[in-house]
Structures are given as structure tokens and as C-alpha cells.
Amino acid sequence: MSEKILIVEDEFIVANDLRLMLERAGYLVCGIANSVPAAQALLQLHHPRLVLLDIYLKGAQTGIDLAYQLADEGIAFVYLSANSNQGVLEAAKATQPYGFLVKPFREKDVLVTLEIARYRLEHSLEARLQQEARLQAQLLELKNEASTWEETLGSMARILQHALPFDYLVVTLDRPQASRWSSLLRIGFDQYQMLDARALSTISGRSEADLQTLYTQMPAEAQSGWHNGDAFAELRQTQPLQQFLATTFDVAARLYVPLPLPNGAFRLAFYSRTPDTYTASHVALLNRLRPALLAHVTGETPAPAVPVPLPRPAASRFDGIIGRSHRLLQVLDQVAQVAPFDTSVLILGESGTGKEKIARALHDLSPRKSQPLVKVNCGALPASLIESELFGHEKGAFTGAIARRVGKFEQARGGTIFLDEIGEMPLDMQVKLLRVLQEKEIERIGGQAPISVDVRIVAATNRHLEKEVAEGRFRLDLYYRLNVFPVTLPPLRERKEDIPALAHHFAAQVTAKIRKPFPGIAEPMLTALTAYDWPGNIRELENILEQAVILNDGHTPLTLPRPLGHPRVAPSVSTPAALPAVKTLDDVKKLQDDTEREYITSVLRQTHGRIRGAGGAAELLNLKPTTLESRMARLGIAKHQP
Numbered sequence: 001m002s003e004k005i006l007i008v009e010d011e012f013i014v015a016n017d018l019r020l021m022l023e024r025a026g027y028l029v030c031g032i033a034n035s036v037p038a039a040q041a042l043l044q045l046h047h048p049r050l051v052l053l054d055i056y057l058k059g060a061q062t063g064i065d066l067a068y069q070l071a072d073e074g075i076a077f078v079y080l081s082a083n084s085n086q087g088v089l090e091a092a093k094a095t096q097p098y099g100f101l102v103k104p105f106r107e108k109d110v111l112v113t114l115e116i117a118r119y120r121l122e123h124s125l126e127a128r129l130q131q132e133a134r135l136q137a138q139l140l141e142l143k144n145e146a147s148t149w150e151e152t153l154g155s156m157a158r159i160l161q162h163a164l165p166f167d168y169l170v171v172t173l174d175r176p177q178a179s180r181w182s183s184l185l186r187i188g189f190d191q192y193q194m195l196d197a198r199a200l201s202t203i204s205g206r207s208e209a210d211l212q213t214l215y216t217q218m219p220a221e222a223q224s225g226w227h228n229g230d231a232f233a234e235l236r237q238t239q240p241l242q243q244f245l246a247t248t249f250d251v252a253a254r255l256y257v258p259l260p261l262p263n264g265a266f267r268l269a270f271y272s273r274t275p276d277t278y279t280a281s282h283v284a285l286l287n288r289l290r291p292a293l294l295a296h297v298t299g300e301t302p303a304p305a306v307p308v309p310l311p312r313p314a315a316s317r318f319d320g321i322i323g324r325s326h327r328l329l330q331v332l333d334q335v336a337q338v339a340p341f342d343t344s345v346l347i348l349g350e351s352g353t354g355k356e357k358i359a360r361a362l363h364d365l366s367p368r369k370s371q372p373l374v375k376v377n378c379g380a381l382p383a384s385l386i387e388s389e390l391f392g393h394e395k396g397a398f399t400g401a402i403a404r405r406v407g408k409f410e411q412a413r414g415g416t417i418f419l420d421e422i423g424e425m426p427l428d429m430q431v432k433l434l435r436v437l438q439e440k441e442i443e444r445i446g447g448q449a450p451i452s453v454d455v456r457i458v459a460a461t462n463r464h465l466e467k468e469v470a471e472g473r474f475r476l477d478l479y480y481r482l483n484v485f486p487v488t489l490p491p492l493r494e495r496k497e498d499i500p501a502l503a504h505h506f507a508a509q510v511t512a513k514i515r516k517p518f519p520g521i522a523e524p525m526l527t528a529l530t531a532y533d534w535p536g537n538i539r540e541l542e543n544i545l546e547q548a549v550i551l552n553d554g555h556t557p558l559t560l561p562r563p564l565g566h567p568r569v570a571p572s573v574s575t576p577a578a579l580p581a582v583k584t585l586d587d588v589k590k591l592q593d594d595t596e597r598e599y600i601t602s603v604l605r606q607t608h609g610r611i612r613g614a615g616g617a618a619e620l621l622n623l624k625p626t627t628l629e630s631r632m633a634r635l636g637i638a639k640h641q642p
Ligand SMILES: Nc1ncnc2c1ncn2[C@@H]1O[C@H](COP(=O)(O)OP(=O)(O)OP(=O)(O)O)[C@@H](O)[C@H]1O
Pocket: 320, 321, 322, 323, 349, 350, 351, 352, 353, 354, 355, 356, 357, 358, 420, 462, 502, 505, 538, 539, 542
């Protein structure tokens, strides 16, 4: 093996124990450092690929300070820590370590954690190199496309976005005769709006001349650099352009890279609304891409006088995923980034945030898209069935195994398996799953020989997996294997700007399904939807819209079917997927009437038959009492009973 490893630990006895342990396992320990400067010197000398890193060290700097440097240099690191407080753990976690070992450690845990770290390093390195090669090729291709300066910039933005996130980009081309600048605002996945001084003036209310001055009189910085969060807030105090961009586009971080040309420079300034977006690795990436980025600069054509919206790519890569909030776009960027590779992906997020939808998008964007995507709901399977469900069984393997059964892993061969609710998987199955991940082989129950399977694993959970690990319900080694590429879906309350588009989407979907006109959504309903916190996330929103459509008369805009946050009073209204087969218009009408009758009856049951007044059924249903009464008459609901 002879993998080089550095130990950064200030307790000599601990460090020495580790050294012996690692050497026994075949690692090459290239040194022991007890402080950050000592570690930096050894890093320069030996270039190890792995570092075991204590948090508290001799001197002022901690292991967390060193971790940022290690991450930038692509060196895998595993923290060694005694039980630290929550704040320190949070700070350590933010550096995205490859593993965590809590003192005192068992030899087995150290070796397993290091093995996982190596696996993750190889996979992330491989993925990074492949991604860079792809970026280079795509940027170089731009040179061959005959297009305007605007189109070239738009394509460049699209190519860079997934490796280098931004919400706004300013590109300046300095030439001895003149300088020119262009700017792009991200308005959707793969969609950008070109903004020149005139467009910016419309948005901000400042004069065009003013803006021209602001953009052109920025001192040209010679050095690359980035300002995140507080550092950007400080920069705003001294640079009026940054102040303008922060207030106009709500940006909170900036990355700046000047790329020198033989006579001039090509300058890129990326801005993000997420305060901690940029790192040295982004600067390094842009410098590596420099030849490809500059290749098209010389082939520019003059800009048209009027700003043009950039053309939309023919088909969005995320059809059916509604929303363009900054938080959702970040997730889609990650998905686009990881989709082409075989890397395992762990999708995290509260219930109903769209984890399954993202898993499908991931599969559809991958080279496996023409092969099956097989879903397994680990939470819904009894422990006794899960093994046979996943791996299959041979005829006669156990009582009741009357025929051979092919498991989900085999069904997914060449494709993707989506392990939903992975946090619910029993511990003994977790061991077997780990084996599949390591060996890429499964064994049918009662089978004679292992069967090799080429399957990409996408798992999802709404549980806090680290807590599950801490409480002994989830294996640490499996967690690290699955957590190679985590994607976290934000809850709906953190991206409220997506609510109106989602509401329209669901209403249109249900009306089309039950062939009812869609008269739009009333403004007060939209306001209430946006104000609400959505504990059930998108699924809850979808249900509300479905109920609103069913109760709607087909002419007046949709109104809330019940006060939001009010517990559902009707027996569950079926989701569109579960609607019975609807073949004729009469079926549609009957279905609508049945659902409406059921719903109104259950509300009346809750109000003990009271229609009018505060807390009455009419108020709960957001209807006029007279409207409710006439609906009840039509549906044959007696007033006094339900
Ligand atoms: N961005 C989106 N655009 C349109 N529909 C969405 C979006 N996100 C989720 N949905 C819809 O919301 C519903 C819930 O999504 P999904 O089942 O993917 O959530 P989940 O996080 O997997 O839920 P759970 O944790 O309960 O399994 C589905 O009907 C899905 O189609």
C-alpha cells in the first residue's frame, strides 16, 4: 500500500501509538507534527495524500485552520478529537473532513476510517479531473461556434456555473484602445439575463451614466482573490460598485480573477448570494482553465446596442423541477456536477422536499439514463423481507421461497438504485449493503456464488444521519461510504420565492388531470401560501392545491380550502397518483363530487354541524355560508347531520 500519511497531533503518546498502528497496516508515516507551522513544513517536504489531524495543537492555530489549506490542496484529512463541544464540531464539520475519529480510538476504527477516506479521495479526485477535462473541452468548443459576444459569454457562464457557482458575473475585457464590460444575472437553471448599463438603470433607478462610471472606474486589481461574508461586507465600505451590487442583487461574496492577455486583460468577477461560497480552489480552477477561457476572447464580435435575453437551451435539463430560487439552483448545480459519474450520492432533506424527484433527475442526467432506476423504500419493508427484496433468493432458500426471485440490485443492473429512507435500514442489513458497496457483488439468499452488479447508489433520508451514527443506529463506515457526495434539499420555508410557481404548477397539473378549467389563484391565497411555513414542504403544498382545485367551481380563482396549518380534517384526499382510473367525464364528475362530499362532511363533523360564525364550517372551508349551503344541497348533505 505505502500510502504516505502525516500525523498532526500534539500528544506524543497518542501520536506514537498511531504511528505504530499505521505502520503495522502498511502506511508510510512521513512525520509527526505538533503544531500548524510544523505540519506545513512537513506537507511541503513530503506531499502526503492523507493527514490525521488533531483539533487542538501547540500554538495559536488549530487543526481547523490547517484543514482549509488541506482542502484547497486536495489532501484528505481525518480529524482526531476528544469529545469536543458542539460549536467546535460544527466548525470542524464545515471544513468537510473525510472522517472523524473520537479518542480513545480502536485500531479497527482508525483503519476503516482511513480506508474510507482514501476511497473518497480517489473518487473525488477522479471526479474532479474528469470534470475539469470536460470543462476544458466545452470551453474550447465555444471558439468554433460562430456566435455573438453575448452568446459566447452566456455559454461560458453555463459551462462554468456547475464548477464555480455564481448569481451574477461581471466580465471586463481591457484592451489598449478601450475597455468594455458585460454582466450576466442568473435567472434560472441554465438561464441568464445580459445586463448592460441601460438594463441596470431600469432595475436600480440609477442613471446610465452613473452606472457606466461605476463599472468602468473600478481600479483594476492585479491579484486574484475572494471576499466571503464579512470580508465582502468590508469591501462594500470602500468600493461603491460592490455596495451597488450588494444592494441591487443581494450578493454576499465575490471572487475576482484577472487573466492577462498579450495586450490587455480579461477579468472575471463572480458574485454569490451565499456568503461562504468561494475558496482558493476556485481561483486555482480558473487559472487552470485559463487557456480555454481565453481561446474565444480574440474571436469576439461587436455587442449589439440593445441588451438581449440569452437564448434558452432547447430543453431544460431539469424539466418538471419547478423553482428558480438561489437555494434550489445550488442543488441543481450539484446534481449536474455529479450526475455523469458513478459516485454514490446521499440526498438529505426534510420529508416532502423533493428528494425522490432529485434522485430521478440525477439518474436521467447520467449515462445510465436508458437503464433502469429502481426505487426501494427501506422504511416500508419489514426487516425479515428486506434482504430478499434487495438481493433476491433462490427457490427453496427458505420456507415460502417457491420460486427464484431477482432482487432490486439485480433489477437495477447497469442503472441506479434509489434507497429511500436509508436511515431506517436495520443494522444487519447495513453490513450487507456496505459489502455490496465495497465488493460490487451481491449474494442471493440461498445462492451458491456472488453475482457482480454494476449499480450506482443514490440514497436519501430525512433523518439526521450523524445523530443516528452517534446513537449507534447507523454504521459509521456505511455513512462515510454513502456520504461521498451529499446533496441537501432546503425546506420550502427557506425558498419561499418558489411558492407561487409551484402553486401554479400543481394547480395546472390537477386541473389538467381531472379536466377542469383553471381560473388562476386568488391573490389572498397566494399571499397566505407565501406566508406559511410548510412543515410538510412541497408535498403539503401539492395537497392544498389539489384540494383547492377539487373544491373550486371552475370559474372563480382558487381560494384556500382550509386555513393553513389547520390539521387535515378530511380522510386523506387521494394524491393524483392514487386517483382511481378516470375514463369518462361522468367519472370525473363523480370523483369530484365524492371527494367534495367526503371533505365537507368531515369538516362539518369537526364543527358539530355548525356552518356559520367563527370556527364554523364555512370559515374553515373559506366559503360564504350561503355557497356552502347550496353545495351541501347539491351533494345531498343534510344540514343537521353529518
Ligand atoms: N421542485 C419541484 N417541482 C415540482 N414538484 C416537486 C418539486 N419538488 C418536489 N415536488 C413534488 O413534491 C412531492 C414530494 O416530493 P418527493 O416525493 O420527491 O419528496 P421527498 O423529499 O422524497 O419526500 P419523503 O421524504 O417524504 O419521501 C412529489 O409529488 C414531487 O413530485
